Amino acid sequence: MEMKRFLKPLTATVILLILVQQVLLAVAAGRSSVYLPYEAFFSYSGAVLVFYLAFAAACGICIRSVLSDYHGSKSVYTLMTLPRCRSRVYCSKLLSGMAVFLIMHCAQWISALLGYTFFAPKIQTVLRETGPYGMEIQLEHAKNGLFLAFVRSDFFRLLFPLGTKSLLSTISVFLSFLCGLYYAVLCERSRKYIRILPVIAQIGYGIYILNYRLNGQYSWLEPRILSLHSGILLIFAGFFLWDSIRLIRGSAIV
């Protein structure tokens, strides 16, 4: 039921994500006259910004899934009086939030694949001099170009890490962010504003980890133990989960 409520805005977000990215890639390919690796082309087209907007929209869907119960039919009061365990209300919202981001994640992958299929042949051309006044266009299709793009692009390395530690880090950053998002909304609804501070701390910590992930290949940063930081983020997520359930069970949110 929770997912059914936001199927339409989610579908619209996903379709717009794919469509707008393809349009931007098409425009960039039309203007391009040089050979570009796909990861540089994807970044240069502005498609990454569209993902950030879609991410913000998904966050909005999650926030709205909580706040909409307080307006209109004010169903939050009904939900709180149902003869059921109240943590199920929270878990259903959390799981639907996970599904929203998971769908968006898959949509981004589909968009990247479509972009490579349609536009890689266009951007991977080389102009060769054939004489004093002659030039010919040759295709220099990179073998394994999509794979190399996902390995070398900072954006794709965050979203689709191919290493175990990076995958665990991405999952932990995402889980802690999502749990923190719902926790912040519940804290706001229960007017316990001071409890939003751990959420701010988690966001700052997540940015610190993501920054290391983006720059870890360079020598000026001391190596970090990613597994340890992932564990800390999961502890954050666990705390947000536990305190959210406490708030709901204690009827603090009504």
Place this chain on the structure above:
Amino acid sequence: MILYSPAELTYSTYDRWRKEGENSMVKLKWTQYCLFPITFLLCMAVLCSVFAGFRNAAGSSTLSIVNIKGDRSVLDDIVIRGVLQDRYHGLEFEIRNEKSNRRFQFYESEMEWLEPELRSPNQLQEGNIYRGEKIYEYYNTEYVIPPEAKAEITYQKSSDENGSEIVKKITASDRADVYVMMNKSRFTSNNRDQIRFHTDVWMQNDSKPYKKTENQYYNESGDLVSTSGDKVQVPESFRMSGDNSHAFVRLGGSIYFTVLSTPNHSGTGGIYEAEEFGKLWIFLDGGEQTQTGKVRTVTTFPLDNPDKTVLGLNAVNGKLILSTLENGMLVLRAYDPESGKLLDELEAASYDPSDYSGDFQCFVEGSKMHLNIPRLRERETGDDSSRMATQESSREPAQEPDQQSTQELTQGPAQEPAPELTYLLVSVAFDNDAFSLLHRIEGLNLEKGELITSYPNGMVDSMDEAGGKLFVFAYITREEDRQNLPDDSQKPQHYLLFVFQDGKLLYQGEVMNDSDEDYIAERQGYSIYRDLGSDFQYRRFHAVNVREEDGT
């Protein structure tokens, strides 16, 4: 309205009401119940298949050996291993003649893409720097004019735009002593510990070519406000050119170093162990003759022989190996690092010191050491030996006399042919405190138009020995696909394999791979005069070694 008596309001009544309430709710379709799990499973299936597809795609790149000349059967019973990597990922491979196994590695930090080089400690040095796990050690030398030197001091006065006086003090000395600095610091830290050691090596020349300049700044009152100075300048032809990577080596957790010297150096050379590092501020507070830290002398040797050049220090099988050029020969000496005792000595090959270009390579695997020492010789006509790419680009074709005079008027005198660069390849084993010469090869037998690329410094990429054969790997470019590109790194490069035995080339092949695609963008950026930046990644081979099938 139904009224219930208190006796009827039991738990079972409440339970019955609850069930009636649930039954009266709108029944959902089964698809709506299953919407979340279906969506979740579908997304996970897509992502898992993507993940698996990429891991599979990692192994589908080109990697095979193509014959150029010779008998390919020399590769039977041989395994070639290494990593083809860039900053973000690596492909570990094993090539067994026709077949290749690959394993994809996703790098998450700098230490992971440095790791292949960590396997061979001697290959971890980049120029003056040794990079360990969390620290790096940096070696350098400095020349200092000693108090006992015969020096001439001249002063030049000038004024700046404010009218303050600047006095330039130039000290010209007939002697400059060699000081060695070993610095140690952690990554990302500005705190450095240092050993500053006054060796017993100096340079002496009656023409006083060793100059130190110091500027003294005076204010309007004539008071000395500050001083600034340069280091002692030594003419380039006098000192050892090239980097200092062969001046020090790590063995058993300690750093051992020597002084690379030319026939212009005098005194007593030696091998030293860095025992204790001092604080950098001790030197900064003291004068240029301050020493810090503690050094143990392992052994010493005279530098009186005017024909002696100390090439470098390496470690093989737990012993220190000193490479020198003496009396027209390449001489290797092995020392015990504890006692400093000379264990063995080998005259490996004849080598004219005037041919030495200033740098050489050393590859150590277990008890074997392989040296590549370039020779720079004046070019003989019709010789098609290997040449450096940078020298090739500076050559001009031969001109007719009248064209030559025209060229001199408009462009200056025609350049002489660049010196010819050939390679001396020597492979030795050191076992049971004794050397044995395994291979001695002159040149790499390149075809006309083939050049070894200048990264790094026109040297080969790797050398190893297995099954009684010497394997040499090198990046080369071919004349037909150079495309007028100025930088060697932009030119299409081929990774060649040479196999030698008994001084002869048995086999030459090319390791086919996709890494050249990484340079296409930069090449095109040059050809259309656009700077596309340097954010692209380049794959190269690292830590390539050769083993027999049984592991030896």
